Each structure stands twice: as structure tokens, then as C-alpha cells.
Amino acid sequence: MINILKELPKIELHCHLDGSVRPETMFELLSEKEELSYKGFKEFEALVKVKDECNSLVEYLKKFKYPLKIMQSQENIERITYELLEDLNMQNVKYVEIRFAPFLHTGEGLTFDEVVKSVLRGMERAKKDFGIISNAILICMRDESVEESIKVVEYGAKYIGKGVVAVDLAGNEKDFPPELHEEAFKLAFQKGYNITIHAGETGIEENIPKSIELLHAQRIGHGIAAAKDPKIMEMLKEKNIFLEMCPISNLQTKAVESIEDYPIRNFMEKWLKITVNTDNTTVSNTSLEKEYNFLIKKFNFNIEDILELIDNSIEAAFLQESERIYLRKTIEDELITMELI
Ligand SMILES: [Zn+2]
Known part of the structure; x- marks a missing residue:
């Protein structure tokens, strides 16, 4: 079974660029930038990864301060994107949607366009070198103003169909509910973006219907809290909304109390x-x-x-129909070779 899993052709739809930087690269680039206080790579690695579990989403989010320090130059952002795709290609990931918040990378002078173009260059180069197909999702941050989210939507629109496929809303769900960003996502919908929203990750189930009805979400990031309300599960099914579940992360951030409470089987039995x-x-x-x-x-x-x-995942991918057919064929051909279908 282990070997089969390794070889399976895979798809990744919920992957944050800043949370997926090679630790070796982070260590190297940080050492160039500042005097490191850690004894060596091993100690540093323990700081940037969650070991078995952490106490909360807040503690989890602290790990992001290290990658964000070095993702402030075009060269570094392009390299990090390329390396992530190189690693995913080694794991036989055929298609990936990489998400990032452009304005988290403008603190040291980069412009929005420079950030987005650096990611797109990394994606382009990885496609040429490894054949891995990828698209980008632009993140609006919940704790920023709606004006800032509107900027993401407006500035990013020229990249739709050129590597950018969607917008997302992420960050502290408890204090910043979806409706605060309604205007930005209405605009995103008009401009032709696909829309996915982080909702119901940390227990607030009403954020799920709000994201669908007010923010036009076609997919929901995590959505675990839907399990609390049969009406919400019914809505997800009826509207054909896909959930992007991330089991290991969800357990680490204490999105559920214990493994037994993780509702993935429950969702599948209800045909979500x-x-x-x-x-x-x-x-x-x-x-x-x-x-x-x-x-x-x-x-x-x-x-x-x-x-x-x-x-x-093939069905949920933010792809044109011709691209989806191609991806499905690529994956089916490999599964046939593996005698799995
Ligand atoms: Zn996420």
C-alpha cells in the first residue's frame, strides 16, 4: 500500500506557499539576511515545523514568521515556488493550486505585481523543467480592511487566465467574519475569478453558509464545522460545493478535539x-x-x-474544461498502468 501511495498520481488544491518552503532554503536565506540565534539546522527545523501537535491555530500561525522574513524579494519568491513544485513533482503531484497573500510580501518594497509575477515565473519554470501544472490563488486577509481585499481583487484581475485562477479569504475566522469582505468578493465574482473561502475551520459553522451566499464560494477551505449542522451539510451537497480538507493540519490546530471527532467519514457518508x-x-x-x-x-x-x-479533486480544480479533460486523462492513464482501474 505504501508504495502505491507514493506512486499514485495526485492533486493538491489547498497549499499555502509560505507554509511550504523547504526548511534548508529558509535556513540558507535567513543566514544571509541576519545573524541566526539557533545552534544549527536541526534546531531551526524544529522551530519551523509543528512536531506532533500544537495548542491552537494561533500557535500554528507563529511558524509563518520565518518564511515571511525571506519571501520579500523577487528572486527568493520565484525560487521558493519553483522548489515547492520540484518537490511535489517528485511525489507525482500532477496538478497544484498554490495560494499566497501578495500583500504579505510587500513589506520591504516589492510591489503587488512583482510578487505575483515572481510566483508565476517559478510556476512557468517548473512546468518547463518538470511538466507539473500549477495555478495560483490570491489570498485576501480577513484582518485587513475590505479596501485591501478589493485591491487584491482589482490588481490581480489582469492575471486571470494567465496563471491566477481564484481568490481566497484566510486568517482569523473568529474575529473577522466573512461579511466584512462581501464587497471585495462581489467584485471578484463579477471579474470572473473562481472563489474559495476558508470557513468552518475553527468551529464557526455559520461562516460556511455566509461564505457561499455572500462571498460566492464554490469551494470551502476545511469546512469541518459543517458537521455540527445537518442543514449546512445539505446546503453543501445541494450546491455541489467542494470541501478542501487538510486532516493533519486540522488536528494540529485543534480544529477538532480528537481524531474520533474528525468528520471526514461522516461527510462522505452524506455524499459531500x-x-x-x-x-x-x-x-x-x-x-x-x-x-x-x-x-x-x-x-x-x-x-x-x-x-x-x-x-x-479533478472535478474541483479551477481549470478550463479542456484542461480538466487533459488532467483526467493523464491521471487515468497512470492508474491503468498501475492496474488500479
Ligand atoms: Zn489554508
Whole structure:
């Protein structure tokens, strides 16, 4: 089974660029920038990854201060994007949507366009060198003003169809509910972006219907709190909204009290469309292979269940129909060769 998981053609739809920087690269680039107080790489690595669990989402989010320090130059952002795709290609990920908040990278003088173009260059170069296909999702931060979110939507619109496929809303869900950013997402919808929203990650179930009805979400990041309300689950099913679940990250951030409470089986039994993703490969110290393995061990998933997740991801991907057909064919051909279908 382990070997099959390694070789499976995979899709990643929820992956934050700043949470997925190679630790070695972070260490190297940080040492160039400042005097490091850590004894060596091992000690540093422990700081940037969550070991087994942490106490809360707040503690989890502290890990992001290190990558954000070095993701302030075009060269570094391009390199980090390229390396992530190189790593994912080694794991036979065929298609990935990488998300980032452009304005978290403008603190040392970069412009919005320079940030976005650096990511797109890294993606382009990885496609040429490894064949891995990727698209970008621009994140609006909940704790910023709606004006800032409108800027993300407006400035980013010229990249739609040129590597950018969607916008997202992320950050502190408890203090900054979806409706605060309604105007920005209305504009995003008019401009033709796809829309995915982080909602119901930290227990606030009403953020899920609000994200769908007010912010036009086609996909929901995490959505775990939907399990609390049958009406919300019914709505997700009826409107064909895909959930981007990230099991290992969700347990680390205490999105659920214990593994037994994680509702992935519950959702599948209710015929909700589930995709499984990593969230942050470095911070969560995970990979799609580890996520699948976790589901097999803890929730008795079999290979058919995993193939269903991958099939859902093909359907949920923010791709043009011709691109989706191509991706489906690429994946099916490999599964046939592996004698899995
Ligand atoms: Zn996320």
C-alpha cells in the first residue's frame, strides 16, 4: 500500500506557499539576511515545523514568521515556488493550486505585481523543467480592511487566465467574519475569478453558509464545522460545493478535539464532495502521501476511497474544461498502468 501511495498520481488544491518552503532554503536565506540565534539546522527545523501537535491555530500561525522574513524579494519568491513544485513533482503531484497573500510580501518594497509575477515565473519554470501544472490563488486577509481585499481583487484581475485562477479569504475566522469582505468578493465574482473561502475551520459553522451566499464560494477551505449542522451539510451537497480538507493540519490546530471527532467519514457518508490536501507541507510536516496514510490508518480508508478523493479533486480544480479533460486523462492513464482501474 505504501508504495502505491507514493506512486499514485495526485492533486493538491489547498497549499499555502509560505507554509511550504523547504526548511534548508529558509535556513540558507535567513543566514544571509541576519545573524541566526539557533545552534544549527536541526534546531531551526524544529522551530519551523509543528512536531506532533500544537495548542491552537494561533500557535500554528507563529511558524509563518520565518518564511515571511525571506519571501520579500523577487528572486527568493520565484525560487521558493519553483522548489515547492520540484518537490511535489517528485511525489507525482500532477496538478497544484498554490495560494499566497501578495500583500504579505510587500513589506520591504516589492510591489503587488512583482510578487505575483515572481510566483508565476517559478510556476512557468517548473512546468518547463518538470511538466507539473500549477495555478495560483490570491489570498485576501480577513484582518485587513475590505479596501485591501478589493485591491487584491482589482490588481490581480489582469492575471486571470494567465496563471491566477481564484481568490481566497484566510486568517482569523473568529474575529473577522466573512461579511466584512462581501464587497471585495462581489467584485471578484463579477471579474470572473473562481472563489474559495476558508470557513468552518475553527468551529464557526455559520461562516460556511455566509461564505457561499455572500462571498460566492464554490469551494470551502476545511469546512469541518459543517458537521455540527445537518442543514449546512445539505446546503453543501445541494450546491455541489467542494470541501478542501487538510486532516493533519486540522488536528494540529485543534480544529477538532480528537481524531474520533474528525468528520471526514461522516461527510462522505452524506455524499459531500471531499478533497484532501496538505495546507502547509513544511509547517504541518506533511505530504499528500502522509495524509492518505493517515486516513488509511485512522479511518480505514481503502484504495477506492483514496481514488474517489483524487477524482473529486479533478472535478474541483479551477481549470478550463479542456484542461480538466487533459488532467483526467493523464491521471487515468497512470492508474491503468498501475492496474488500479
Ligand atoms: Zn489554508
